[in-house]
Amino acid sequence: MSLVSFRPLSPERIPDLLELHAANAASYSPGDRHRYFESLIAMEGLFLCLFVDDQLVAAGGLQKHEDYWWLHSLDVHPSRQRQGWGRRLIRELLAALSPGPAEITTIALNAASGAEDFYRRLGFVPYDPGDGSDVAHFCRHFTAAELKSF
Numbered sequence: 001m002s003l004v005s006f007r008p009l010s011p012e013r014i015p016d017l018l019e020l021h022a023a024n025a026a027s028y029s030p031g032d033r034h035r036y037f038e039s040l041i042a043m044e045g046l047f048l049c050l051f052v053d054d055q056l057v058a059a060g061g062l063q064k065h066e067d068y069w070w071l072h073s074l075d076v077h078p079s080r081q082r083q084g085w086g087r088r089l090i091r092e093l094l095a096a097l098s099p100g101p102a103e104i105t106t107i108a109l110n111a112a113s114g115a116e117d118f119y120r121r122l123g124f125v126p127y128d129p130g131d132g133s134d135v136a137h138f139c140r141h142f143t144a145a146e147l148k149s150f
Contacts, residue, residue, distance in 0.1 A: 002029045002052050006092050009040055009047035009061070016056040016121075017049070020075050024112075041074070046096055047073070050089045062093050063093050067136045068098065068106035086118065094142065111136040 007013070013039045018030055040047045040061060047061030060074035071080045071093070097105060108127075111119050116126075116136050124138035142150070 003054075004088075005051045006048045006089075007051060009049060009059070011038070011041065013049055013056075014038065015077075020056055020077055021073075023078055029120065033035050036073075046093060048089060048092060050085060050092070052080075052085075058085075058089045058090050060093065062097065063105070065118050068108050069118070071107050071109040074109075074125055087122065089120065091150050094147045095146055103144055105144075105147060106139055108139040111138055115142060125135070 001082070008071075009017070014034060018033055018039050022030070022034055040063075043063055045048050045061055045063035045108045047054055048059065050058040056077070057080045058076040059070065060073070062071055071090070074086060074089070076089075109119065109124070113136075116138075119138045122140070124140040127137050129137050
């Protein structure tokens with residue numbers, strides 16, 4: 001049986017994240033991505049790394065904005081995609097959230113090309129932020145109960 005663990009982002013995990021990100025053919029330079037991951041450590045939010053038998057399989061985070069949370073940098077190693085790891089990571093991130101004062105928590109994201117159906121299957125719906133970009137934007141509103149049972 002495999003040992004699955006979730007670990008917070010820390011400076012010593014950045015090289016593993018850069019490798020995971022490169023495996024997904026990301027277009028950012030390693031230097032830009034390294035600075036980006038360093039900034040995530042200091043942000044208000046949560047960024048988790050999912051390990052299976054001490055191998056980094058997936059990583060992603062939620063960043064707090066005024067009235068919603070932004071799901072970002074969700075990467076699953078190509079050899080582990082379509083095995084439920086992305087959903088499991090999102091479930092762990094959502095379970096760590098406390099519902100807002102309105103008892104509704106909104107999660108928004110930009111879907112990577114090819115990931116649109118994944119987010120639709122998880123109940124996220126497309127929306128147009130009116131910024132003229134060709135990036136696929138998605139969001140979903142969760143009740144407190146839905147956050148805990150996702």
